[in-house]
Amino acid sequence: MTDTLSTDALTPPKYDKLRRAFFRFRQSKLSLLGGVLVALVLFFTAFGTVLAPYPEHIAGGVDTANRFIAPTWAHPFGTNELGQDVLSLVMAGTTVSVLAGFGVVMIGSIIGTIVGAVAGFAGGWVDEVLMRLTDLTLTIPGLILAMAIAAALGPGFGNMVIAISLSWWPGYARLVRGEVLAAREEVYVTAARAIGATPQRILFRHILPNTVSPIIVKMSLDMGFAILTVAGLGFIGIGVRPPTPEWGTLLSISRSYMPDYWWTAMAPGMAMFVAVFGFNLLGDGLRDVLDPKARR
Amino acid sequence: MPDTTPMLEIENVSKIYPGRRGMFGSSAAVHALTDVSLAVKRGESFGLVGESGSGKTTMTRSILQLETPSAGVIRFMGKDMAQLSAVEMRRLRAKIQIVFQDPYASLNPRMSVHDIVTEPMLIHVETLGLNARQRTDRAAELLSLVGLGPQYLRRYPHEFSGGQRQRICIARALASGPELLLLDEPTSALDVSVQAQVLNLLFELQDKLGLTYFFISHDLAVVRYLCDRVALIYHGKIVEQGSSDEIFDNPKGDYARMLIGAMPEVRVYAE
Numbered sequence: 001m002t003d004t005l006s007t008d009a010l011t012p013p014k015y016d017k018l019r020r021a022f023f024r025f026r027q028s029k030l031s032l033l034g035g036v037l038v039a040l041v042l043f044f045t046a047f048g049t050v051l052a053p054y055p056e057h058i059a060g061g062v063d064t065a066n067r068f069i070a071p072t073w074a075h076p077f078g079t080n081e082l083g084q085d086v087l088s089l090v091m092a093g094t095t096v097s098v099l100a101g102f103g104v105v106m107i108g109s110i111i112g113t114i115v116g117a118v119a120g121f122a123g124g125w126v127d128e129v130l131m132r133l134t135d136l137t138l139t140i141p142g143l144i145l146a147m148a149i150a151a152a153l154g155p156g157f158g159n160m161v162i163a164i165s166l167s168w169w170p171g172y173a174r175l176v177r178g179e180v181l182a183a184r185e186e187v188y189v190t191a192a193r194a195i196g197a198t199p200q201r202i203l204f205r206h207i208l209p210n211t212v213s214p215i216i217v218k219m220s221l222d223m224g225f226a227i228l229t230v231a232g233l234g235f236i237g238i239g240v241r242p243p244t245p246e247w248g249t250l251l252s253i254s255r256s257y258m259p260d261y262w263w264t265a266m267a268p269g270m271a272m273f274v275a276v277f278g279f280n281l282l283g284d285g286l287r288d289v290l291d292p293k294a295r296r
Numbered sequence: 297m298p299d300t301t302p303m304l305e306i307e308n309v310s311k312i313y314p315g316r317r318g319m320f321g322s323s324a325a326v327h328a329l330t331d332v333s334l335a336v337k338r339g340e341s342f343g344l345v346g347e348s349g350s351g352k353t354t355m356t357r358s359i360l361q362l363e364t365p366s367a368g369v370i371r372f373m374g375k376d377m378a379q380l381s382a383v384e385m386r387r388l389r390a391k392i393q394i395v396f397q398d399p400y401a402s403l404n405p406r407m408s409v410h411d412i413v414t415e416p417m418l419i420h421v422e423t424l425g426l427n428a429r430q431r432t433d434r435a436a437e438l439l440s441l442v443g444l445g446p447q448y449l450r451r452y453p454h455e456f457s458g459g460q461r462q463r464i465c466i467a468r469a470l471a472s473g474p475e476l477l478l479l480d481e482p483t484s485a486l487d488v489s490v491q492a493q494v495l496n497l498l499f500e501l502q503d504k505l506g507l508t509y510f511f512i513s514h515d516l517a518v519v520r521y522l523c524d525r526v527a528l529i530y531h532g533k534i535v536e537q538g539s540s541d542e543i544f545d546n547p548k549g550d551y552a553r554m555l556i557g558a559m560p561e562v563r564v565y566a567e
Contacts, residue, residue: 187398187401190402191396191465193360193362194392196419205407209406209407210404
């Protein structure tokens with residue numbers, strides 16, 4: 001029985017798989033750059049508030065004697081119209097922006113996955129109803145819907161996340177429905193049905209596990225856009241309220257002092273750029289590793 | 297006294313897929329099976345031979361009750377399967393299992409061999425009454441039975457060759473203790489050398505476990521090697537049915553003669 005000859009000399013399968021995935025990820029310099037940027041952003045999400053050189057400014061303290069100082073060693077990104085250290089504000093703002101983006105992506109993907117999985121798996125009129133509902137949500141511009149919801153619920157971190165999430169899930173619903181429709185026809189699903197598996201078992205053991213890769217890739221790619229949307233809501237004034245620092249709000253305030261005091265706008269803008277860029281590159285890299293079919 | 301009830305009886309079964317009339321043209325109804333009758337006896341190997349699109353797959357799906365026939369009755373051990381309650385049907389599924397053609401598609405890539413082979417035991421836990429420990433032991437036993445060692449339990453399907461995967465599929469099919477095994481071209485996706493190994497394995501298993509095989513193939517040499525009786529299906533109709541020797545040595549219909557004429561190896565055997 002030549003085809004059963006042992007291949008045990010190889011490394012244990014799990015590590016082997018991880019190693020291979022990491023190797024493929026490392027092949028692309030851009031993916032690595034994305035990984036590093038995201039690591040940096042996550043580091044500031046966790047420790048930004050603690051590490052900020054002027055913690056009193058984050059809490060809303062002002063120092064009017066030192067307004068609009070251009071970048072110096074004491075204030076690498078200068079100070080703003082209230083004399084607050086821009087670097088400290090941006091570092092602390094990372095927490096709010098990234099957590100909000102993460103919350104949006106999590107809630108959006110959970111709602112979308114449930115809707116898409118049920119629609120794709122049940123088929124028939126259930127599918128029809130759920131997907132038309134999805135299409136309906138898609139026709140409403142996301143930011144406007146979010147503005148309406150935020151206006152109805154009132155400003156605040158939680159409401160903002162809920163507001164954006166409610167316009168965020170249709171993308172996931174469509175993605176997951178398509179993946180479920182494809183996985184439903186797989187031979188191993190037929191095999192499971194022939195064994196007598198219940199629909200729940202088929203959905204949760206056989207279909208959904210085979211749809212996670214594209215969902216994770218989309219989540220990573222979406223993180224950047226979610227952070228931008230959160231900043232956008234902050235920019236138009238219905239996101240997080242000052243004095244809580246948030247990139248969009250910071251940018252919105254410093255708009256009035258452009259171009260003379262450019263540093264007040266540059267720091268939050270650059271932070272956003274780095275975060276969005278990093279998550280997009282990481283998403284592309286993950287797609288190459290997890291979903292090789294979609295590789296260009 | 298031997299039980300004379302056929303294990304599987306298919307009586308006048310037809311399956312018609314209705315045509316569609318849509319905005320962009322319509323399609324005619326497809327008669328996948330037309331008035332098919334056959335009986336498979338306990339312990340025998342019954343071969344169903346036909347070309348692509350002749351209704352072989354529809355036949356397996358109907359036997360597994362994944363499709364409802366448009367007409368006719370399918371009886372398993374004397375019971376009309378269409379009449380069974382959902383619970384009875386689920387219990388009966390343990391007794392009819394299938395091995396698919398493509399071993400690359402028929403194993404869930406996200407499940408370990410252990411999970412794949414123990415799943416049928418988990419689903420039929422009321423009937424089989426095995427706890428987690430016993431299920432693992434039985435999975436190891438089954439793997440040894442199909443010629444793979446228990447050391448493969450923690451592996452994932454992508455780590456195996458086609459022949460090994462087909463062995464895993466056979467182990468999974470055997471896990472629920474079936475009496476009838478549907479073999480839907482189990483070797484046609486494999487290398488020729490591996491084909492022989494898998495066929496020998498199936499042969500051995502039938503001896504050891506007293507299984508009944510419903511063997512579907514377009515490969516006449518394989519069917520002749522493995523099957524006691526053969527039916528030829530063409531465009532959804534059974535055109536010839538009889539013992540293997542009868543059909544291969546003395547084909548009556550034109551289609552049978554044409555098929556067998558197209559098989560050089562069989563002709564050499566016959567002379």
